[in-house]
Amino acid sequence: MKAILFYIFSVLILACGIFTVTSRKIYRAAIFLLLTVVSVAALYFLMEYTFLGVVQLVIYAGGIVVLILFAVLLTHDSGSLLPPLGVKRTVATFALTGTGLTVFLYTILGRKVEPGSGEFNEPSVKMIGGQLLDLYNFGFVLPFEAISILLLAAMVGCIVLAMKFSKTMN
Amino acid sequence: MSYIENILSTSVSLLKGMKMTGYYFSHPKEIYTRQYPENRKTLKLPERFRAELTMPHDEFNRHRCSGCTACEIACPNGTIKVLTYMETTPDNKKKKRLDTFIYRLSMCTFCNLCVDSCPSDAIKFNQHFEHSVTERKQLTKVLNRQGSTVTDELK
Amino acid sequence: MIITALIIAISVITLFAVLGLVLVYMERKVAAFMQIRLGPMRVGPWGIAQTLADTVKLISKEDIIPNGADKFLFNLAPLMVTVIATLALAPLPFSDKWIIWDSNVGVFYVAAISSLTVISILTGGWASNNKYSLIGAMRSGAQIVSYELSVGLSLVAMVLLSGSLSFSDIVMTQQDAWWIFKGHLPAWIAFMVFIIASTAELNRNPFDLPEAESELTAGFHTEYSGMKFALFMLSEYINMFIVSAVAATLFLGGWMPLHFGQDNFFNHIMDYIPPLVWFAGKVFFIIFLIMWFRWTFPRLRIDQLLTLEWKYLLPISLINVLAAAWITVTGWHF
Numbered sequence: 084m085k086a087i088l089f090y091i092f093s094v095l096i097l098a099c100g101i102f103t104v105t106s107r108k109i110y111r112a113a114i115f116l117l118l119t120v121v122s123v124a125a126l127y128f129l130m131e132y133t134f135l136g137v138v139q140l141v142i143y144a145g146g147i148v149v150l151i152l153f154a155v156l157l158t159h160d161s162g163s164l165l166p167p168l169g170v171k172r173t174v175a176t177f178a179l180t181g182t183g184l185t186v187f188l189y190t191i192l193g194r195k196v197e198p199g200s201g202e203f204n205e206p207s208v209k210m211i212g213g214q215l216l217d218l219y220n221f222g223f224v225l226p227f228e229a230i231s232i233l234l235l236a237a238m239v240g241c242i243v244l245a246m247k248f249s250k251t252m253n
Numbered sequence: 254m255s256y257i258e259n260i261l262s263t264s265v266s267l268l269k270g271m272k273m274t275g276y277y278f279s280h281p282k283e284i285y286t287r288q289y290p291e292n293r294k295t296l297k298l299p300e301r302f303r304a305e306l307t308m309p310h311d312e313f314n315r316h317r318c319s320g321c322t323a324c325e326i327a328c329p330n331g332t333i334k335v336l337t338y339m340e341t342t343p344d345n346k347k348k349k350r351l352d353t354f355i356y357r358l359s360m361c362t363f364c365n366l367c368v369d370s371c372p373s374d375a376i377k378f379n380q381h382f383e384h385s386v387t388e389r390k391q392l393t394k395v396l397n398r399q400g401s402t403v404t405d406e407l408k
Numbered sequence: 409m410i411i412t413a414l415i416i417a418i419s420v421i422t423l424f425a426v427l428g429l430v431l432v433y434m435e436r437k438v439a440a441f442m443q444i445r446l447g448p449m450r451v452g453p454w455g456i457a458q459t460l461a462d463t464v465k466l467i468s469k470e471d472i473i474p475n476g477a478d479k480f481l482f483n484l485a486p487l488m489v490t491v492i493a494t495l496a497l498a499p500l501p502f503s504d505k506w507i508i509w510d511s512n513v514g515v516f517y518v519a520a521i522s523s524l525t526v527i528s529i530l531t532g533g534w535a536s537n538n539k540y541s542l543i544g545a546m547r548s549g550a551q552i553v554s555y556e557l558s559v560g561l562s563l564v565a566m567v568l569l570s571g572s573l574s575f576s577d578i579v580m581t582q583q584d585a586w587w588i589f590k591g592h593l594p595a596w597i598a599f600m601v602f603i604i605a606s607t608a609e610l611n612r613n614p615f616d617l618p619e620a621e622s623e624l625t626a627g628f629h630t631e632y633s634g635m636k637f638a639l640f641m642l643s644e645y646i647n648m649f650i651v652s653a654v655a656a657t658l659f660l661g662g663w664m665p666l667h668f669g670q671d672n673f674f675n676h677i678m679d680y681i682p683p684l685v686w687f688a689g690k691v692f693f694i695i696f697l698i699m700w701f702r703w704t705f706p707r708l709r710i711d712q713l714l715t716l717e718w719k720y721l722l723p724i725s726l727i728n729v730l731a732a733a734w735i736t737v738t739g740w741h742f
């Protein structure tokens with residue numbers, strides 16, 4: 084059962100990924116991207132790592148894809164077909180992706196993968212939270228704080244961009 | 254401070270609205286809907302409701318229309334057509350008499366201008382509102398009855 | 409395993425159909441009574457079979473796809489919105505034994521799934537090739553994306569108080585009293601914010617700018633007819649059910665009977681009412697509350713809508729999260 088579901092989702096990921104890059108309608112491409120992302124989340128759920136699956140849904144499907152869709156809706160010609168790729172670009176794309184695939188396959192196939200014991204204890208949300216704010220034991224408090232400063236800077240930047248300065252203020 | 258005041262006053266006014274609708278929801282007696290075909294017998298229409306123009310006749314089959322066509326002139330959309338003929342009275346005067354009073358219900362807006370303009374109160378609206386018929390021409394009616402005459406006082 | 413899956417699928421579909429029929433009928437009756445009307449009265453006694461008749465009408469209607477619409481996406485959108493509504497149903501505990509998937513991140517999962525609804529609305533609006541639909545979809549997107557923050561923050565406050573992301577754990581923490589009683593101010597504020605913000609997320613009055621019949625002729629589903637329109641309608645009502653179920657579980661104890669303190673006489677009497685009845689009662693109470701809003705308040709203007717979220721709900725719920733954390737740390741809740 085699990086194996087069948089795994090193959091179904093894998094095929095979905097691959098097919099939707101291919102459609103995402105080959106579709107000439109930009110909105111359709113975004114929707115195929117959404118399906119890819121959701122299928123990846125489904126794989127996480129299948130592996131019983133639900134927290135990661137939900138995070139995948141929140142960040143990629145609910146956040147990034149929605150942002151892309153908004154951007155598409157705000158563009159002028161979102162309904163028209165994109166121009167087909169030229170020969171040069173096609174060749175370049177194939178070369179690049181081919182290189183990536185070769186490196187990836189070489190790394191994966193060169194290593195011996197031992198089958199796991201089949202048991203997996205999902206880390207609880209409390210553990211994840213504790214690890215994020217841990218000063219010792221390989222905790223992630225420094226990256227956490229760094230990212231929060233980055234986000235704060237981004238937020239202040241947004242407000243400054245959106246603010247209307249009156250002329251008397253300068 | 255005005256921020257909190259704003260929230261509170263808004264909540265109060267919203268709650269007032271919800272109290273109103275809640276009152277109506279919990280008091281089905283207030284319901285105004287009438288289930289028309291079922292309550293046909295007990296149906297009470299408002300006094301000023303106007304449904305169809307009629308010309309009342311008395312027991313001797315006499316109406317009060319002198320054929321002055323004031324109603325026809327007053328009607329804003331040509332609903333009324335008054336056909337008249339000239340009659341010679343015994344004392345050799347010529348007088349206008351009503352021949353046919355045509356009322357096209359299909360064009361009537363029930364504005365009551367005809368009734369207001371009538372100098373002799375010959376026409377009035379009744380409250381029979383079930384107008385549906387199968388053909389449009391059935392909506393064109395003749396209001397004066399067969400062989401009716403005008404009352405003596407208007408002769 | 410396949411048989412379990414089949415049983416679950418069939419019961420979920422049945423639940424969908426029954427909920428759709430019941431909620432639409434309820435909405436029409438509530439609306440009518442609040443407006444001093446009677447509502448549907450003709451089909452069956454008190455118009456009980458009215459929604460059934462409407463369903464037959466919707467099924468037999470012609471399925472129209474407008475010229476110039478993106479056919480694939482136009483057909484995908486109503487499907488997507490239904491699938492998303494189904495997915496969000498999974499971790500909700502209907503009673504102490506009835507729960508489809510007892511996930512340990514249930515609250516987070518429901519929040520994540522309901523953030524996908526906006527995609528299907530955007531898709532439906534865009535694929536219709538109609539300016540009203542597009543405007544409706546854009547409005548809906550802006551609205552849902554902003555109000556999601558307040559919904560999330562009020563969920564966070566409750567998760568802080570109960571100390572778990574799993575729905576069944578949260579229900580179990582309310583054994584001595586529901587969170588609305590023992591959570592003090594943070595729980596009340598979170599409840600209020602959650603109800604307001606999730607009404608906005610459902611695109612219901614007074615936040616129904618995306619559908620605004622009078623200005624946008626129904627917004628993103630202007631071009632939909634027949635069964636596809638019915639799917640949009642259905643999932644709107646299912647989403648209302650899910651929102652109410654989440655609110656009932658987090659604040660009003662889910663299937664947990666009304667308890668005060670530990671193991672006393674009052675609690676034992678309350679235990680005689682089955683959990684499913686408690687759950688359904690609470691859910692329908694909140695659904696009624698949301699319907700009450702709809703038939704009382706007029707539609708907000710777009711600037712009022714955004715002011716409400718960004719100047720009132722969001723700051724309040726941010727402070728509320730802090731207060732909830734403080735209460736949890738000091739252990740002030742009972």
